[in-house]
Amino acid sequence: MPDNEVVIKVENLNKFFPMKKSVFSRAKHFLHAVDEINFEIRKGKVLSLVGESGCGKTTTGKTLLKLYEPTNGKIIFLGRDVTHLLNTDDKKWFHSKTQMIFQDPFESLNPRKTIFDIVAEPMNIQNFGTLRKRELMVMEILKRVGISPPDAFLWRYPHELSGGQRQRVAIARALVMKPEFVVADEPTSMLDVSIRTQVMKLMMELIKEMNMSFLYITHDLAVARYMADEISVMYLGRMVEHADSEELINNPFHPYTKALISAVPVPDPEFKRKFVEIRGGIGKPIDPLPRCRFYDRCPFAMEICSQKEPELIEVGENHKVACFLYNHERR
């Protein structure tokens, strides 16, 4: 595959959750968890989704990996439309090439399975190779993620491992079949500070070595800056800004991105941050009105912002913003 090929692409992706009153009534209200999202990730690249909790990051990741059926839109993976995978062979093919790493290493590993069974699981599902071959591959990936010597861990159970070791095992399981595309959902947010950095560095190295594409979900912009080539900022289901990581951090356009960046604590007691005052808190996008979702909190809100929803528009090279402040300006 050529090096800058698009591995995964989503077009106008929507995921709405029906708000049912009871099992008997039909849903009249919908929570727009993911609303008209577009992006693509090229080979070997990392895209980070950032935003406050409830903005739709996890739902986007799960919908991409077909853990949720999309409500609308299109998912193209390696040039094939995988929006609706109907037959078993297609499903098998898709799931052999994609994986997910979850936030909580205590919940995501089956407590009754040994480390060997956990890591070998993707190969078992795919009926891949002989038992001997699987064993070798499990040993190899465990060693690579820093679980060593691997044979000392193969027959242990998750509860015998520390949080950091468990997350390494989860990474091993995700990467054992060398997937093309991985969604990592806040993979280090439950880990201790010193372990977090180790796991971040490990993932960076593996992404480079295996030339994988990653969707890296995090609420921490500093982590996104470190891990990702590009960052997309989400707010209440919408993508409000997208740019290369350094550009987004150093030259944010959207009032929400600016607020988010200015609120990140800086590990330097002499640095005085600029405060961007924004009102209120985040709500839920249930039957959202056709207007800017940041309208209630935005210090720059204008009349037009309450009348229609701003589209993502290009404001620079690979830099897009959804805000009426920039609709007429071009750099």
Add this chain to the structure above:
Amino acid sequence: MRPILELRNLKMYYDTQAGQVKAADDVSFVLNEGESIGLVGESGCGKTSVSMSIMRLLPENARIISGNIFFDGRDVVKLSNDEMNKIRWAGIAMIFQAAMNSLNPVYRVGDQIIEAITAHEPNVTFEEARQRVASLYKLVGLDPERMDNYPHEYSGGMKQRAIIAMSLACNPKLIIADEPTTALDVIVQDTILRELEKIQRKLNMSMIYISHDIAVIAEVASRIAIMYAGKIVEMSDSVAIFKRPAHPYTVGLMSSFPSIRGEKKELVTIPGEPPNLLNAPDHCRFVPRCPFATDECWKAVPSYTEIESNHFVACFHPQNLKKRVSINA
């Protein structure tokens, strides 16, 4: 400056079936009136154990082995339960980790704060207490009209503000905030930290901020204590801690944090994992992870000493003495 709190060689251990957990092992520091200090360390290093010792809110299997905790001139360790009850909330208040979940769902939020006031100050009438809660609400940035709402009608950030209002209700001299914003989103965290800082200055209160996040502590504390495996391994003013960290663990922490400011830099990792506090050995606890370790470090526990004015370190080979290191700007 007058000291409001002084810990002297505090040892608080938990007895467990597997042995002794030395959660606070020879912890000493002084906090002055009107000052805010930060206690930083990875989870399990003993931060909450130190604060619970100060509050004397310890579980059954916890024992204060030795040492003193002087609050306002009196040793908390020696006080009777009755005397301690008077100090709690009225003298020292605490904002617990995930305290917002501790609001009782079936009572109005305002009433819970009024209850806290009248429990400690029986002479205060209901109307007076209500007035006080209203002004506390304004102080912490809540609309007093929301006093009569129930907890589920508050957002996470509002609940945390209500908890802060409650901690202020009896005019304490000292507030211990244990991970006060850890569960909150970054914008809410930021407004709450600023609020706390403002209130602390306005009321000239003393504060102990506890967090695993050194960036958060850098925002609010003028002095910082770094904790590792039950001990304070380094303490100094915030600028010294960041610009001239002396303990190898602090040095490691400083370069292992990603920042959104300045040039993007390589992260340096501290190898290994923090130790279990069970049956602690008689040597420096950081030694298996330390790049500067020598034989000496395996043989004894380094003592906590003042290596330069107001800069305390427990290490045989302190770093960065008298020379400036550059950390990310």
